[in-house]
Amino acid sequence: MAWTPPTKITVIISFLVLAGGLFVLSELLLGYTNVLPALALGAFSSAEVWGMIAMVLVFLAWFLMFLGVKMKGL
Secondary structure, eight states, rough: OOOOOHHHHHHHHHHHHHHHHHHHHHHHHHOOOOOOOOOOOOTHHHHHHHHHHHHHHHHHHHHHHHHHHHTOOO
16 A cells, blocks of 8 residues: 555644644643633533543544645545
């Protein structure tokens, strides 16, 4: 199976999703601007919920790039 480079739109969207996830993680860990609103769901605290959102965003960025490389025309 040959390697196919991802399209430009795949790279751009993957980068934006990754940047969003890394922004949330850096905001949680370093607290630059404190722009994240309180978002407590169930038994999870606000920081835990935002941490889960950040991890999902970083995973989705990786997965989109993985699909862009593995599948032709994506």
